[in-house]
Amino acid sequence: xxxxxxxxxxxxxxxxxxxxxxxxxxxxxxxxxxxxxxxxxxxxxxxxxxxxxxxxxxxxxxxxxxxxxxxxxxxxxxxxxxxxxxxxxxxxxxxxxxxxxxxxxxxxxxxxxxxxxxxxxxxxxxxxxxxxxxxxxxxxxxxxxxxxxxxxxxxxxxxxxxxxxxxxxxxxxxxxxxxxxxxxxxxxxxxxxxxxxxxxxxxxxxxxxxxxxxxxxxxxxxxxxxxxxxxxxxxxxxxxxxxxxxxxxxxxxxxxxxxxxxxxxxxxxxxxxxxxxxxxxxxxxxxxxxxxxxxxxxxxxxxxxxxxxxxxxx
Ligand SMILES: *[C@@H]1O[C@H](CO)[C@@H](O)[C@H](O)[C@H]1NC(C)=O
Numbered sequence: 272x273x274x275x276x277x278x279x280x281x282x283x284x285x286x287x288x289x290x291x292x293x294x295x296x297x298x299x300x301x302x303x304x305x306x307x308x309x310x311x312x313x314x315x316x317x318x319x320x321x322x323x324x325x326x327x328x329x330x331x332x333x334x335x336x337x338x339x340x341x342x343x344x345x346x347x348x349x350x351x352x353x354x355x356x357x358x359x360x361x362x363x364x365x366x367x368x369x370x371x372x373x374x375x376x377x378x379x380x381x382x383x384x385x386x387x388x389x390x391x392x393x394x395x396x397x398x399x400x401x402x403x404x405x406x407x408x409x410x411x412x413x414x415x416x417x418x419x420x421x422x423x424x425x426x427x428x429x430x431x432x433x434x435x436x437x438x439x440x441x442x443x444x445x446x447x448x449x450x451x452x453x454x455x456x457x458x459x460x461x462x463x464x465x466x467x468x469x470x471x472x473x474x475x476x477x478x479x480x481x482x483x484x485x486x487x488x489x490x491x492x493x494x495x496x497x498x499x500x501x502x503x504x505x506x507x508x509x510x511x512x513x514x515x516x517x518x519x520x521x522x523x524x525x526x527x528x529x530x531x532x533x534x535x536x537x538x539x540x541x542x543x544x545x546x547x548x549x550x551x552x553x554x555x556x557x558x559x560x561x562x563x564x565x566x567x568x569x570x571x572x573x574x575x576x577x578x579x580x581x582x583x584x585x
Pocket of ligand 1: 317332333335336339412413416
């Protein structure tokens with residue numbers, strides 16, 4: 272590999288969203304509002320869980336980690352998109368592009384692993400209710416969170432290092448609003464077969480294994496409910512698993528829609544819309560899915576803010 276001197280591209284141009292210029296301002300306001308909602312919603316969840324001792328249970332500690340991951344995930348792409356929509360210079364440096372790609376992959380995988388940890392937590396809660404507190408102790412919780420962080424570093428690092436060995440010669444226009452890995456691979460003028468193989472194998476493992484683990488936990492949950500069918504049992508399972516299942520469906524629904532239903536025509540538009548879906552919409556909805564349906568979260572909202580007001584008046 273002759274490396275550096277062939278690597279003539281020092282910056283990339285992000286083509287952004289396929290929006291006509293007269294609608295640019297409307298979408299700018301819309302995306303800004305969505306981003307601010309994402310930040311505030313997830314921050315509120317983290318603060319509530321941190322301040323309210325009733326929510327210091329494994330489920331809510333995982334949820335606050337998930338909110339943190341959502342917050343970071345949409346901050347990897349949204350500020351740059353918003354800035355590019357206003358400025359006339361949508362360029363990003365080579366290093367900036369790889370950094371964005373790294374953190375994008377990092378937080379996407381982190382969310383994936385946290386969803387598995389949450390499924391395991393629900394599995395223990397429903398199938399072993401009497402041993403729940405001993406099994407899901409603080410040590411196991413911290414271990415699962417740390418394991419998620421460590422496991423997610425490996426593929427993100429691997430993909431980014433493999434991307435860094437590629438050369439980019441002439442074409443530096445990315446038809447996307449962030450440095451998407453597949454868009455970058457198409458631009459490269461070196462051989463990308465190794466990258467594609469690694470993405471296929473490692474990416475397959477990262478998507479399929481957690482998915483199977485989640486399905487397995489839910490299969491066990493359903494099985495244990497059906498063994499002693501009772502209306503109360505079913506309601507309880509639904510109320511504790513419903514939010515998690517909704518988030519899991521949203522997460523995997525987008526992945527499946529993106530990779531398993533390829534469409535030949537209009538693929539850039541479809542890819543961009545799907546990318547908007549998982550970078551903006553999913554992180555924004557997660558806090559609402561968890562808080563609106565959830566009595567504990569509403570209670571915590573009351574406790575934390577009323578207590579504050581009380582202190583304030585004293
Ligand atoms: C993530 O989970 C760990 C362990 O359960 C907890 O101690 C920590 O406070 C959580 N972090 C965030 C940001 O919520």
